[in-house]
Amino acid sequence: MQEFTIRACGEEDAEALAKLGGQTFRETFAAVNTEEDMRRYVENNFSARALAAELKNPLSRFFVAESGGAAVAYMKMNFGAAQTERVSENAAEVQRLYVAAACKGRGIGTRLLSLAGSCAKEAGASVLWLGVWENNFAARKFYEKLGFSRVGAHTFVLGGDAQTDLIMQKNL
Numbered sequence: 001m002q003e004f005t006i007r008a009c010g011e012e013d014a015e016a017l018a019k020l021g022g023q024t025f026r027e028t029f030a031a032v033n034t035e036e037d038m039r040r041y042v043e044n045n046f047s048a049r050a051l052a053a054e055l056k057n058p059l060s061r062f063f064v065a066e067s068g069g070a071a072v073a074y075m076k077m078n079f080g081a082a083q084t085e086r087v088s089e090n091a092a093e094v095q096r097l098y099v100a101a102a103c104k105g106r107g108i109g110t111r112l113l114s115l116a117g118s119c120a121k122e123a124g125a126s127v128l129w130l131g132v133w134e135n136n137f138a139a140r141k142f143y144e145k146l147g148f149s150r151v152g153a154h155t156f157v158l159g160g161d162a163q164t165d166l167i168m169q170k171n172l
């Protein structure tokens with residue numbers, strides 16, 4: 001099994017993150033959404049331009065895991081006002097955590113999430129939270145195993161569909 005390394009991203013990673021973001025989003029959700037909804041969502045949210053703008057936000061941080069020279073997983077964190085929701089005082093958000101299908105189950109997600117915990121603590125947060133689609137049972141199990149529990153829910157719009165995301169959090 002090939003080793004992987006994790007590093008923080010900069011603006012120069014916009015294109016690679018857009019590609020990996022679109023690919024992993026499709027791998028995770030294509031089977032349960034229409035092609036039209038997927039196409040529109042990926043086009044709007046995973047263009048190099050969209051990623052470049054997100055990478056410029058000083059209150060967001062991206063990390064990528066690489067293996068054999070290829071980007072295989074990434075995580076986006078939000079701090080302060082960049083969080084997509086105000087869950088509690090002193091919180092930080094993991095907005096996205098995606099491992100390429102071929103590299104799942106190798107401990108990469110665990111390492112990234114543990115890094116999120118230390119970054120959040122360093123930034124003075126006492127709570128780490130994330131939203132996960134209610135029917136994404138594999139991810140829910142993964143987060144539960146790593147100490148997250150459900151504290152609420154919010155609506156997430158994908159194309160013509162309104163879906164429910166559970167909010168899960170962990171005290172740091």
Ligand SMILES: CC(C)(COP(=O)(O)OP(=O)(O)OC[C@H]1O[C@@H](n2cnc3c(N)ncnc32)[C@H](O)[C@@H]1OP(=O)(O)O)[C@@H](O)C(=O)NCCC(=O)NCCS
Binds near residue numbers: 106108136141145
């Ligand atoms: C969920 C995800 C981030 C986990 O990352 P990963 O690198 O595959 O997970 P790890 O290898 O670190 O696994 C950690 C533990 O969780 C468990 N786990 C991981 N994926 C699982 C799954 N699909 N079903 C059940 N358990 C799972 C593993 O068994 C492992 O336990 P172990 O250490 O006792 O073997 C990753 O599978 C992924 O990107 N999935 C698709 C995208 C997604 O759903 N992202 C979350 C959106 S909110």
